[in-house]
Amino acid sequence: MHNPQLNKHGELQHLLTIDGLPKSIVNHILDTASSFVSVSDREVKKVPLMRGKSVFNLFFENSTRTRTTFEIASKRLSADVINLNIAASSTSKGESLLDTIDNLAAMHADMFVVRHATSGAPFLIAKHLNDTKQHHVHVVNAGDGRHAHPTQGLLDMYTIRHYKKDFTNLTVAIVGDVLHSRVARSDIHALTTLGVPEVRVIGPRTLLPGGLEQMGVRVFTDMNEGLKGVDVIIMLRLQNERMSGALLPSAQEYFKSYGLTPERLALAHPEAIVMHPGPMNRGVEIDSAVADGPQAVILSQVTFGIAVRMAVMSIVAGNSGSDA
Amino acid sequence: MHNPQLNKHGELQHLLTIDGLPKSIVNHILDTASSFVSVSDREVKKVPLMRGKSVFNLFFENSTRTRTTFEIASKRLSADVINLNIAASSTSKGESLLDTIDNLAAMHADMFVVRHATSGAPFLIAKHLNDTKQHHVHVVNAGDGRHAHPTQGLLDMYTIRHYKKDFTNLTVAIVGDVLHSRVARSDIHALTTLGVPEVRVIGPRTLLPGGLEQMGVRVFTDMNEGLKGVDVIIMLRLQNERMSGALLPSAQEYFKSYGLTPERLALAHPEAIVMHPGPMNRGVEIDSAVADGPQAVILSQVTFGIAVRMAVMSIVAGNSGSDA
Amino acid sequence: MHNPQLNKHGELQHLLTIDGLPKSIVNHILDTASSFVSVSDREVKKVPLMRGKSVFNLFFENSTRTRTTFEIASKRLSADVINLNIAASSTSKGESLLDTIDNLAAMHADMFVVRHATSGAPFLIAKHLNDTKQHHVHVVNAGDGRHAHPTQGLLDMYTIRHYKKDFTNLTVAIVGDVLHSRVARSDIHALTTLGVPEVRVIGPRTLLPGGLEQMGVRVFTDMNEGLKGVDVIIMLRLQNERMSGALLPSAQEYFKSYGLTPERLALAHPEAIVMHPGPMNRGVEIDSAVADGPQAVILSQVTFGIAVRMAVMSIVAGNSGSDA
Numbered sequence: 026m027h028n029p030q031l032n033k034h035g036e037l038q039h040l041l042t043i044d045g046l047p048k049s050i051v052n053h054i055l056d057t058a059s060s061f062v063s064v065s066d067r068e069v070k071k072v073p074l075m076r077g078k079s080v081f082n083l084f085f086e087n088s089t090r091t092r093t094t095f096e097i098a099s100k101r102l103s104a105d106v107i108n109l110n111i112a113a114s115s116t117s118k119g120e121s122l123l124d125t126i127d128n129l130a131a132m133h134a135d136m137f138v139v140r141h142a143t144s145g146a147p148f149l150i151a152k153h154l155n156d157t158k159q160h161h162v163h164v165v166n167a168g169d170g171r172h173a174h175p176t177q178g179l180l181d182m183y184t185i186r187h188y189k190k191d192f193t194n195l196t197v198a199i200v201g202d203v204l205h206s207r208v209a210r211s212d213i214h215a216l217t218t219l220g221v222p223e224v225r226v227i228g229p230r231t232l233l234p235g236g237l238e239q240m241g242v243r244v245f246t247d248m249n250e251g252l253k254g255v256d257v258i259i260m261l262r263l264q265n266e267r268m269s270g271a272l273l274p275s276a277q278e279y280f281k282s283y284g285l286t287p288e289r290l291a292l293a294h295p296e297a298i299v300m301h302p303g304p305m306n307r308g309v310e311i312d313s314a315v316a317d318g319p320q321a322v323i324l325s326q327v328t329f330g331i332a333v334r335m336a337v338m339s340i341v342a343g344n345s346g347s348d349a
Numbered sequence: 350m351h352n353p354q355l356n357k358h359g360e361l362q363h364l365l366t367i368d369g370l371p372k373s374i375v376n377h378i379l380d381t382a383s384s385f386v387s388v389s390d391r392e393v394k395k396v397p398l399m400r401g402k403s404v405f406n407l408f409f410e411n412s413t414r415t416r417t418t419f420e421i422a423s424k425r426l427s428a429d430v431i432n433l434n435i436a437a438s439s440t441s442k443g444e445s446l447l448d449t450i451d452n453l454a455a456m457h458a459d460m461f462v463v464r465h466a467t468s469g470a471p472f473l474i475a476k477h478l479n480d481t482k483q484h485h486v487h488v489v490n491a492g493d494g495r496h497a498h499p500t501q502g503l504l505d506m507y508t509i510r511h512y513k514k515d516f517t518n519l520t521v522a523i524v525g526d527v528l529h530s531r532v533a534r535s536d537i538h539a540l541t542t543l544g545v546p547e548v549r550v551i552g553p554r555t556l557l558p559g560g561l562e563q564m565g566v567r568v569f570t571d572m573n574e575g576l577k578g579v580d581v582i583i584m585l586r587l588q589n590e591r592m593s594g595a596l597l598p599s600a601q602e603y604f605k606s607y608g609l610t611p612e613r614l615a616l617a618h619p620e621a622i623v624m625h626p627g628p629m630n631r632g633v634e635i636d637s638a639v640a641d642g643p644q645a646v647i648l649s650q651v652t653f654g655i656a657v658r659m660a661v662m663s664i665v666a667g668n669s670g671s672d673a
Numbered sequence: 674m675h676n677p678q679l680n681k682h683g684e685l686q687h688l689l690t691i692d693g694l695p696k697s698i699v700n701h702i703l704d705t706a707s708s709f710v711s712v713s714d715r716e717v718k719k720v721p722l723m724r725g726k727s728v729f730n731l732f733f734e735n736s737t738r739t740r741t742t743f744e745i746a747s748k749r750l751s752a753d754v755i756n757l758n759i760a761a762s763s764t765s766k767g768e769s770l771l772d773t774i775d776n777l778a779a780m781h782a783d784m785f786v787v788r789h790a791t792s793g794a795p796f797l798i799a800k801h802l803n804d805t806k807q808h809h810v811h812v813v814n815a816g817d818g819r820h821a822h823p824t825q826g827l828l829d830m831y832t833i834r835h836y837k838k839d840f841t842n843l844t845v846a847i848v849g850d851v852l853h854s855r856v857a858r859s860d861i862h863a864l865t866t867l868g869v870p871e872v873r874v875i876g877p878r879t880l881l882p883g884g885l886e887q888m889g890v891r892v893f894t895d896m897n898e899g900l901k902g903v904d905v906i907i908m909l910r911l912q913n914e915r916m917s918g919a920l921l922p923s924a925q926e927y928f929k930s931y932g933l934t935p936e937r938l939a940l941a942h943p944e945a946i947v948m949h950p951g952p953m954n955r956g957v958e959i960d961s962a963v964a965d966g967p968q969a970v971i972l973s974q975v976t977f978g979i980a981v982r983m984a985v986m987s988i989v990a991g992n993s994g995s996d997a
Contacts, residue, residue: 065781069725071753077393079421090776093755097727097780100753105395105424107417120628128414128627131651132421133389303776304768327779401717403745429719429748431741444952452738452951455975456745457713 029151036344039151039164040337042173043214051218055183057336058329064101065331074339075104078135084167085111085141090303091167094327095138098334104135122146123153130154136163136342144170163341171207176337177302178211180330182219184322185257187329188298192216198225198251198293201261201283201310202232208302209261213240227251228283231272248283252292260285260301263310276309286312290320298322353475360668363475363488364661366497367538375542379507381660382653388425389655398663399428402459408491409435409465414627415491418651419462422658428459446470447477454478460487460666468494487665495531500661501626502535504654506543508646509581511653512622516540522549522575522617525585525607525634526556532626533585537564551575552607555596572607576616584609584625587634600633610636614644622646677799684992687799687812688985690821691862699866703831705984706977712749713979722987723752726783732815733759733789738951739815742975743786746982752783770794771801778802784811784990792818811989819855824985825950826859828978830867832970833905835977836946840864846873846899846941849909849931849958850880856950857909861888875899876931879920896931900940908933908949911958924957934960938968946970 030039030046037050064072080099082092092108099106111125129137139147147166154162168174189195197216203209203226216224217240226237227245237244245251252258267273285299299311299321307313315321354363354370361374388396404423406416416432423430435449453461463471471490478486492498513519521540527533527550540548541564550561551569561568569575576582591597609623623635623645631637639645678687678694685698712720728747730740740756747754759773777785787795795814802810816822830840837843845864851857851874864872865888874885875893885892893899900906915921933947947959947969955961963969 067725070727070781071725077391077395077425079394079424089757089759093757093777094780096755097753100727100755101725105421107420107424109413109417111413121631124627124629124631127648128651129417131648132418132655133394133652303772305772307769307772324775324779327776328781331780401715401719401749403718403748429745431744431748433737433741435737445955448951448953448955451972452975453741455972456742456979457718457976 029148029155032344037341038160038344039147040175040341041148041151041164041166043175043178043211043218044173046214046218048218048220051179051182051215054179054333054336054340055186057340058179058183058332061101061332061335062329064335065328070101071103072101073103075099075102075135075342078102078104078342079133080104080106080136080138080338081129081134082106082108082138083111083129083140084109085139085146086168088140088168091140094330095165095167095334098331098338101331102335102339104338122150126150126153127157127159130159130162134162136165136338138165138167139169140167141169144172146170160345163344165337165341168207171205172210174207174211176330176334177208178215179337180326180333181208181212181259181300181302182215183329183333184300184326185298187325188322189256192219192221195221195257196223196225196255197221197257197259198227198255199259199261200227200248200251200285202263202267203228203237203261204232204234205264205267206261209259212259213242217241225251225255229273229279232267248289249292252289255293256297258285258290258293258297258299260299260311262302262304263306276306280309284308284310284312285315287314287318290315290318296320300326303327353472353479356668361665362484362668363471364499364665365472365475365488365490367499367502367535367542368497370538370542372542372544375503375506375539378503378657378660378664379510381664382503382507382656385425385656385659386653388659389652394425395427396425397427399423399426399459399666402428402666403457404428404430404460404462404662405453405458406430406432406462407435407453407464408433409463409470410492411436412464412492415464418654419489419491419658422655422662425655426659426663428662446474450474450477451481451483454483454486458486460489460662462489462491463493464491465493468496470494484669487668489661489665492531495529496534498531498535500654500658501532502539503661504650504657505532505536505583505624505626506539507653507657508624508650509622511649512646513580516543516545519545519581520547520549520579521545521581521583522551522579523583523585524551524572524575524609526587526591527552527561527585528556528558529588529591530585533583536583537566541565549575549579553597556591572613573616576613579617580621582609582614582617582621582623584623584635586626586628587630600630604633608632608634608636609639611638611642614639614642620644624650627651677796677803680992685989686808686992687795688823688989689796689799689812689814691823691826691859691866692821694862694866696866696868699827699830699863702827702981702984702988703834705988706827706831706980709749709980709983710977712983713976718749719751720749721751723747723750723783723990726750726752726990727781728752728754728784728786728986729777729782730754730756730786731759731777731788732757733787733794734816735760736788736816739788742978743813743815743982746979746986749979750983750987752986770798774798774801775805775807778807778810782810784813784986786813786815787817788815789817792820794818808993811992813985813989816855819853820858822855822859824978824982825856826863827985828974828981829856829860829907829948829950830863831977831981832948832974833946835973836970837904840867840869843869843905844871844873844903845869845905845907846875846903847907847909848875848896848899848933850911850915851876851885851909852880852882853912853915854909857907860907861890865889873899873903877921880915896937897940900937903941904945906933906938906941906945906947908947908959910950910952911954924954928957932956932958932960933963935962935966938963938966944968948974951975
């Protein structure tokens with residue numbers, strides 16, 4: 026099937042997933058983000074690239090943190106932002122998702138930033154807009170179910186490139202609840218695309234999905250084994266609801282086996298960096314001494330995340346739709 | 350009593366209701382909206398007409414859809430927008446409505462867009478502002494109780510004019526729950542003002558208010574009879590709470606008698622247009638084949654609605670208060 | 674301990690409390706506010722002083738009224754505003770307050786307007802930002818627990834100066850629930866700093882804190898005694914939850930002893946002004962005849978409040994951090 030995120034010239038018209046995204050487009054996003062990092066340091070942090078454009082933050086699932094990063098990115102691009110908490114809105118009046126989308130598109134929206142608890146919802150929206158030739162609206166996936174969180178994956182790649190320069194000689198470990206993580210999935214696709222030779226996944230069996238080996242990933246259930254010599258450690262957030270369920274004995278037990286302590290960090294390469302998508306559970310998946318230590322680049326991820334979102338938004342807004 | 354929405358020069362300083370609004374003012378709004386329709390198609394969709402003005406969206410009743418259309422319209426006029434969900438705010442602290450209004454006016458507000466569950470609330474606010482000589486603040490009614498929804502009425506007129514050009518040879522049918530509809534009331538006033546020779550209302554007796562005949566409206570309880578030869582069909586939304594109450598047997602029964610199907614639509618003039626204020630209940634008041642068919646102009650209504658709201662806001666903001 | 678709201682040049686880099694604020698800084702804020710009062714009267718009510726700056730309204734406690742005044746002030750300074758209702762956000766995911774702060778600071782925030790139910794929270798945030806050398810972010814306290822509400826105190830001073838010109842010959846009475854009022858505390862500090870020779874506090878013993886006399890305040894439990902000859906009356910809001918608790922018999926009883934009626938107002942200086950921070954409980958702490966009478970300056974307080982907040986925000990944004 027045709028990938029609905031690319032137009033017929035192979036340009037990015039929506040950002041739905043990193044899976045299948047050509048390396049050249051990933052690099053173009055990272056290069057563009059690089060130019061925006063400096064914008065955020067200026068006295069006036071705005072560029073007029075999306076002046077007069079209307080960006081709708083369509084959050085069918087609440088996420089203040091992610092919504093804020095997109096709102097900031099939109100405003101620094103000089104766009105007008107409309108925040109819609111859709112759970113509380115028309116869908117409760119029985120209107121279908123696609124009727125809501127058509128309505129907002131008819132207001133001459135330029136972009137939908139979509140967060141949805143159901144995997145595939147942003148894909149469905151983008152496909153509908155393409156099928157109905159509403160090519161003026163671009164979709165950016167801000168997290169859908171367990172499927173993807175592509176801007177998080179891209180900001181992780183930006184961060185790794187910033188600190189490590191070259192992807193082709195790295196060993197990267199992703200640690201924790203991979204099963205429920207859209208971040209892990211996006212990261213694995215991106216790391217593979219960019220030529221990382223060794224991607225490892227570390228976690229308890231109950232929190233690892235099947236099929237990892239087929240994706241070219243090395244699987245470890247022993248954290249000490251898995252961390253040996255790695256250059257990049259991506260810690261995942263342990264969702265509160267997992268902490269005392271069927272899948273895990275308790276948060277304390279988890280920390281004992283998979284918490285990143287200074288001792289464990291010492292097993293990695295001496296210049297390894299530590300990443301985390303936030304919000305952190307200190308004392309559950311990560312020790313405060315690591316979170317606040319010199320190898321953590323967690324706050325840099327946040328800073329780069331704004332620039333990466335500005336890059337994605339300005340790139341897709343500049344590309345015409347499928348038929349153009 | 351003096352109509353509080355006109356200043357002493359007969360200009361529109363507030364928009365409260367279409368009832369009693371002179372035809373010249375209605376036409377001025379529609380003409381102004383026409384110039385804004387093209388603005389929304391431009392690369393930069395903003396005009397500086399309300400730059401530096403402060404628009405307060407005062408929603409005492411939640412309506413994400415209507416709030417969004419006014420927020421978009423305000424931003425395209427370059428106004429600053431403040432969204433206030435008042436139900437959750439000061440009124441819960443025991444402050445009176447008019448104290449809240451005085452407070453916001455003292456912040457040098459320029460416009461209140463008011464949505465309220467009580468009929469007459471925007472009228473009360475406008476009268477209070479006039480009486481206390483707070484002439485710098487303009488009120489736009491965004492729906493009050495069962496009373497009026499004038500911008501919806503005006504965008505319906507814009508849509509009809511766009512497709513049919515001349516009002517004076519039209520037959521227009523309004524179908525459904527007229528009893529509980531502020532849209533129907535606004536539409537009937539507007540259609541009459543603009544010289545439509547035949548306005549019909551179609552619905553079950555339990556959902557029709559008294560006094561329709563006195564307003565010059567023809568009443569039909571048989572939909573097939575009522576649709577014969579009409580040029581414009583305005584479908585009304587059936588509120589969920591009516592579907593299984595004392596007034597109606599069920600949603601299925603309603604659809605059987607009053608749902609707009611392709612077969613019924615064929616009774617109207619071959620070039621009849623189908624309108625709906627949204628959100629639609631597909632399969633209740635309207636069949637999907639009609640909603641998505643070539644005669645439906647429902648999404649055009651949404652697009653025109655932004656332009657009509659821009660027109661109303663810029664016109665009232667430009668007119669001075671009662672004493673000026 | 675070093676006052677974290679001043680940088681090493683003694684300039685205001687955060688506004689946390691009026692307590693200990695030098696008179697010169699208070700006067701500088703009031704003088705700057707004076708220039709902004711006229712801005713609000715202009716056709717275009719914006720100045721570009723904070724163009725491209727990102728202001729985060731961090732409301733850990735809901736207060737639509739206060740949030741609105743800061744949002745308006747920010748927009749009139751041309752800043753970008755992000756509203757965060759934090760109660761509903763990351764803290765519910767177990768993230769610590771300071772992790773949330775670091776995250777938002779990493780988005781290149783320029784200012785946090787902080788409202789928190791816990792006394793000292795804005796102080797803690799400012800100290801953390803100073804300690805971690807995140808000097809690009811400025812903190813403005815928008816009310817913390819029972820501790821302080823400095824912009825309310827400053828707008829009260831602006832109002833008094835506007836009507837009375839000279840502070841050094843005034844008698845000012847603060848009436849009501851002083852015990853639970855952050856407004857009262859801020860006002861007492863400000864009045865003392867500005868050289869008001871006599872500050873009185875009037876209220877029932879159960880609603881007066883200890884230590885007032887040591888602050889140089891005269892205490893009255895008899896309202897008629899306390900109002901004699903005063904130039905300024907600052908009424909406090911009686912919180913609903915006090916009205917029928919252990920501290921007070923009832924709202925009616927309270928009004929009988931401490932409600933400001935025309936008869937009681939006649940005991941004050943004939944040109945005395947009446948102030949109230951809002952929202953008012955008419956018939957509880959204040960009679961409508963007084964609230965709407967010629968001596969009330971309650972709505973002027975609101976108007977001046979916008980200008981004072983613009984002054985505070987532009988001043989702190991213009992001063993560099995501790996190390997600079």
